[in-house]
Amino acid sequence: MTSDTDKTFSEIPSGRFPSHRGYSLLNSPAAKFILIGFVTLMLMVPSTFVWVLVEERADRAREVARDIARSWGGTQEINGPYLVIPFTETFDVGLGEKRETKTVRRKVVLFPKKLDVSGDIVVEERQKSIYTLPVYNGRLSLKGRFETPPEGAFEPKHGGRIDIAADKAVLVVGIGDLRALKSEVALKLDGTREVPFEPGLESLVFNPENGSSHPQHASGINAGIPAADWRKGFTFEIPFQLNGSSAVFIAPAGQTTSVKLQSNWPHPGFTGAFLPETRNISDSGFDATWSIPYLARGIPKFQETKRLPLATRLIGVKFVEPVNFYQTISRSLKYAIGFISLTFLAVFVLEMRSGWRFHWIQYGLVGFALIIFYVMLLAFAEHVGYAPAYLIAAGAATVLNAVYVGTSLKSRFAGLVMFTVLACIFGVLFALMREQDYALLIGSVIAFVALAVTMFATQQIDWTGQRSERQPAENAPA
Structure with a gap:
């Protein structure tokens, strides 16, 4: 015979948020938001390794330049x-x-x-x-x-x-x-x-x-x-x-x-x-x-x-x-935490509005895809130049994450929104790297707009996770 508790969990669709009282605290939106912030900070470790790789390649390029200069003229x-x-x-x-x-x-x-x-x-x-x-x-x-x-x-x-x-x-x-x-x-x-x-x-x-x-x-x-x-x-x-x-x-x-x-x-x-x-x-x-x-x-x-x-x-x-891409990529890595945070905010809003769970490990995979973007950008830029390399790396990361988020949240609309958000983020990052004199101005405006959109998009979210617990009790027969 099935208990009431077992029945409650058995009726929850796979991947959705459960409403069990003992389970809701850890899975409340507030706890999820804090966990996502922790994942974002952890991703700074591999981004630092990428920065070291960029500097190593830049040192190698300077060494080769000195070799050419020694034989041709300095x-x-x-x-x-x-x-x-x-x-x-x-x-x-x-x-x-x-x-x-x-x-x-x-x-x-x-x-x-x-x-x-x-x-x-x-x-x-x-x-x-x-x-x-x-x-x-x-x-x-x-x-x-x-x-x-x-x-x-x-x-x-x-x-x-x-x-x-x-x-x-x-x-x-x-x-x-x-x-x-x-x-x-x-x-x-x-x-x-x-x-x-x-x-x-x-x-x-x-x-x-x-x-x-x-x-x-x-x-x-x-x-x-x-x-x-x-x-x-x-x-x-x-x-x-x-x-x-x-x-x-x-x-x-x-x-x-x-x-x-x-x-x-x-x-x-x-x-x-x-x-x-x-x-x-x-x-x-x-x-x-x-x-x-x-x-x-x-x-x-x-x-x-x-x-x-x-x-x-x-x-x-x-x-x-025309473009010193080693210096440009190194500068772009300074924006990595904001770049990843904006992406995670978009996924978080889509998750809250869809009702389907997006595990913190999945957030980490999306973040690693963004870190790999920098590695691909460096590798391709050494062979085809900065602008084509940026198009290749940004396109690959955008399509991969958009498809992954859309299929995980069981929503084509979520995938389309994610594609649009990532395309905008990559476009802004490219503009920031090209317009160094206006980078701070552009970055501050983008951060303000992103925060405003997030505030209003999450206005109806039950951050404590208690509303879903109270509703069954309120609707129960006297």
Whole structure:
């Protein structure tokens, strides 16, 4: 004979919420909501593992990029030309028997009165394994004029005698990666004579800001300038061709400097101490011009230094990738908890309104499908690019979860709603990653709208689970 209790449970359809008094507390909507929150937090563990995987792949990509740069040419910095004139100061120190004569070696670095830099940079992508790096071949020309050394360039500091080594004057140009020069370099002096360059910067040190962090004595070229030329001033032209990768930087070495660059790369990133005055960017490339006057540069006409000047005041162009998908995926993982929470809220509302149970393990499976989305996005992006990979991974996760939720809740309508919700979530996530400047604004608005929809959609839910217990008692015959 079947008891009343057994009869009550036997009449409950499979998968529906039971109304037994001892069972209702753990299966009340409030308890279910808290359990779903716990599942959401637990899913942060595998999402952290995915983030570590993304960083490992990004490190591998950077390592391959360095390998390509070592064989082709690294980030180039063109710093110069400067006229370096050594001199000595001889003076006496001490009194009486302790009096002695000292000689101090000094050098003055003169800046050109005017410098015009022009360059045509042809960029292509070099591939190694599944990774690529933008590399370029640049044809550059440095033109300008040095004036007679200004007054005070050879002033004594100790009241001694100045002796100028007039025949030791050299013109120096710093180059970030000297190995990448692809032509012999000669100085056209006053438009008539050619003076060949030699490797090295003589007694100066080159500290590349964007390349190697170690001082380099040889990372540059020099050419001797006859005393008769530098004393009266001279014009110069230095054409050369070099390879590089990722970016090119140029120092505004002239008292007045103008720079004009053009390239076939359609995604330039202008950077440095000065931004271009004019720039035109199209699908076929870009051209940009800079003009830096003497006062804006903020440096006098000459310096006494052992290092190349202006190493921290460069202008430049980075040949950036349209989408750095490693960085984008890493940023998107920061939104994973909100992404998963919105999905679970949608499933929870559908569950409450349908009356069919959706076990917490099923919530976990839906969440794991969203974690796998990130892994698929990373894997496909390395082969087909970010946008197609996002479409593939998001489409697979959306269809899988929509079908799973619909069949579990025995409702095509629930599946259709889930498909729509996930499509909207993935669309918003894509927009957030593309519009980094507006990510916080968009995210806050979406969070507010999602909360408002959830509040009103769950307004009629019996969070305590007691209403279903009271109804049989109220309807029972007296």
